[in-house]
Amino acid sequence: MHRTRVRIVEDALDANNTIARANRVDFDRHEVTVLNLMSAPGAGKTTLLERALAQPLDGGTRVGVLEGDVQGSLDADRLASLHIPVTQLNTGNGFGGECHLDANMVRSAIDSLPLAEIDLLVIENVGNLVCPAEFRVGEDARAMVCSVTEGEDKPLKYPLMFRACELVLINKIDLLPHLDIDLDKLLNHLDAVNPGVQRILTSAKTGEGVAQLRTWLSELASRRAHQPGVPGGPSNGPTALHPPIF
């Protein structure tokens, strides 16, 4: 049998990245900034969003949420009471329910997103500390929630996720007096894995840090206004997926 070797040298997730770029073009056309928000299940993404988006953001930033879940619309229902546009995206049609959102899933939801009516789209990814970090969806920025109940070692165990984000929300800090966790140790581990990454200590229960998160979201949305070519039309094109993977 004769075999032929075909040289490829291509990232195995290139197909996903190509679709992510197409998403990005659509978001750019509508001048919508997109945040991919990730965490382990139960870290508090939805509750933090509920607190942060209970009042309109400064600067008149209009927010919409794309809610990714394996099944059901429990989180979307909670956010809908905030009177902001919330779109549910279930991954349950995949291999027993995909554990992350990929670019194609987000693409399938684009037509149902009110892009003309929002400035900032928060994509709440499926709760998982591994897979979501691998898949670009066309976002401008990535942030994650890490709750103190998860222990100090999570940055060391999941460096891919912790390095992929430009903001880490250390959540549930109201519980610190009841836990054995050493917060300094957690922050040191975070610094080892992603030196200098921005972090905000939050409690969705007491509201601590929520004002800072709101400011960060407003500033994220206004970044677009400072980019060359935006506003006033689409950005300079889908030449690169940004931010880069690491």
Place this chain on the structure above:
Amino acid sequence: MHELSLASGVVDTALRHSGGQTVTVVSLRVGHLRQVVPDSLRFCFEIVARDTACEGAELRLTEVDLTLECRDCGHGWSPRGPAFRCPDCGSAAVTVTGGEELQIEYIEVEDKEDACTARG
């Protein structure tokens, strides 16, 4: 589950380049940072490849160590654990020079004529 998603990407990419021929080998470079469990990836690859031109193909994995370089002092090193600050000058301006790969290097396909003969 992570490996299953990655295996789908690997099979899709291999099929796209196979020109419709039977794929016998897929060579993949996997960086340490991708947190891939080789046996799990092989297992998932086998499942995803079923009923495709990649069915039965050998998955050759080359693991790539994590290597870093400091943009401030130029120091290059290979950290033992996930420590991304320069050990020489303490800078956070560090570039990952290796270890992020999930790269298909090459595939091997059966030549069409042979494949026809084999089937015939």
